[in-house]
Amino acid sequence: MNRPAEPGSQEKRNRIIRCIRSLPRGKVSSYGAVAAAAGWQGAARQVVRVLNQVPGLPWHRVVGAGGAIKIPGEDGAEQRFRLRMEGVTFRGARVDMAKHEHRFSAPRAKRKRKTRT
Template sequence: MDEGFFTRVYEAVRQVPSGRVTSYGAVAAAVGAPGASRMVGWAMNKSFSQPGFVPAHRVVNRSGMLTGKHAFPNADTMQELLKSEGIEVEEDVVVNFKEVFWDDFNLINS
């Protein structure tokens, strides 16, 4: 496991504003590792053990599906967190995904 990669992923995900979502691929590209979407997913699975809050619930797949929901305390936690931020989810997919998608990362790709 690449701790430096995971650290960059957590820094990126912390930039995603409340009420917006991003994708595993967008995070991977932001940290200079396009194509490493699956590794971003692994990082999100471990994000709960990190110091400081990592809003892992804001990271979904490229279609807006809540594919990471299994990593949360219960099956509805991810959806509940998104809903509390004004993001509508139906059948595990973000409604209006294109409108709430965010990828304006301010990172050095290294």
């Protein structure tokens, strides 16, 4: 078998999955941040799609920009509940990003040169 042609997007989705999986307990990140960390800035929606498609991911650790819970309905309450359970604190209806925003370390999109040793 051979994959006739792997769309490059598949690989990006892969990185997104890894980033989400790397979210440690008690930490959270935003859709846009995950996308950027995966080297696919602007793909916040694709992050959402991945969260919906791939089971086993800590979906509750991914929130909207500024720590806002963007999930409507009971699932949103479920997310807050689980986060609290992990020790995440809230500031009003939003996650206290100042304390729980996860710092991804690596990837960085290919910026034009300018690297520093």
